[in-house]
Amino acid sequence: MATSGLPAAEFDAEEQFDAHHPPDLTRDPAGMVQFLSPDGELKVSGPYGGYAPAEGELEVLYRDMYLIRRFDQEATALQRQGELALWVQLRGQEAAQVGSAYAMLPQDYVFPTYREHAVAVARGVAPADLLKLFRGITNGGWNPKDSNFHLYTLVLAAQSLHAVGYAMGMQRDQAADPALPKAATVAYFGDGASSEGDVHESMVFAASFNAPVVFFCQNNHWAISVPTEVQSRVPLAHRARGYGFPGIRVDGNDVLAVRAVTRWALERARNGGGPTLIEAFTYRMSAHTTADDPTKYRLPADEELWVPRDPLIRVERRLRATGTGDDFFADLEQEAAVLARELRADVLAMEAPGLEHRFATTYAEAHPLIQEELQAWKDYEAGFAREEGLS
C-alpha cells in the first residue's frame, strides 16, 4: 500500500483510493453483480441468486423495456417537431429502471428524478400523462397517490431528502399500527446528483434512523458533460460504507440482476434492516436531453463500447436461445407501433389550461395577493375587449 499520509482507517480506504485513482469506470466495472452477460448467457449465483426472477418472467421484462424504448423514441420525435418543449431521453437505462420497478410492491413509494419514465409506467402512470410536464401544460401530470410514484423533481437530489423523510414516516406509522403492510421508499438519482449535498444529508439521516429506504443511483456515466470519474475517486457504491450501510454495484444493463439486488434491498428495508445504496452501472446512450449535444464532450469510441452492452439485446439473445419465437417479437413490434400512435394522438389533443388555472392552483387555499393579481390580470384582459369593441 502506498504511504499517502492518510490516517489509518478501520477499512481499506487507502487501498481503495490507490486501486481506483484514476478509476476507469467505463471499461472494467469490477465487483459488479451480473446474471445475464451481454452474450445472453445466464449465470445466477452469489448472495442475490435467490432473488432472481423465474426465467418465464423474462418475456414480461423484455416487453416493458421494448415498449418504453419505443415511447422514448416517439417522445424524442414529438420534441423535434415542436410538440414538446424538451425531452429527457432514457435510452440505455431501460434495464436499470424496469428491473428496479419490478422489485417493488404496491405499498412502496418512489421518489424519482426526471428520467424515470420506465419506472413511472411500470407503476401505472399513463404514458401520455408523463409528457404533460414536457409539453409545458402542468407542473405535474399525474396524481402520486394513484401510483405511489411521486412527481418528477428537476432540482437535482432534492427528492432524496423527501424519500428519507417519507421513509421515516412509514417507519413510525408501522410502529403505531403493525397491521399496516411493511413498506419502503426508493429514491432515484444520477451519478451527478450524488455529488449534491442533499444526497449526503439524506444518507446520514437514513443511517441514523435506520430508515426503510433504497437509494437507487443510476450511474449513466455523465452529469450532462461532466464524467463520473471527475466526481468520485471510488466507485459510487463504495461511498455507502462511509455512512454505515451496504452499497451494491450491479450491472445496470442486466434487468435480472437489477431486479434481484433491488428486491433484496427492499425486503431488507421493509424488515427493519435499514438503507441500502444501489449503484446501477449503466450508460446514457442518448443525449442528456434534446437540448444537449454529446458530440461536444464525448468520443464516438466510448459510445461504441456500450453498444454491445445494450440492455435489450442481451435479453433478446436469451429469449431466442430458450425458445421464444418470432411471433412474440412481431407482436411486440405491433404493440409498440400502437403505443406510439396513441401517444402522438394524445399529445396533439392536449390543451393547455387557461391562465386562470395557474392562479387557482398556486396555493392550496385562497391567497389575498394572488386574488389581487388575478383581478389585475382580468382588468388587463377586459381592457383589450373594450378596445376591440371600440374599433
Ligand SMILES: Cc1ncc(C[n+]2csc(CCOP(=O)(O)OP(=O)(O)O)c2C)c(N)n1
Ligand atoms: C440543484 C441543481 N443543480 C444543477 C442542476 C442542473 N442540472 C440538470 S441535470 C444535471 C446533471 C445531472 O446528472 P445526473 O445526476 O448524473 O443525472 P442524469 O441527468 O445523468 O440522469 C445538472 C447539473 C439542477 N437541475 N439542479
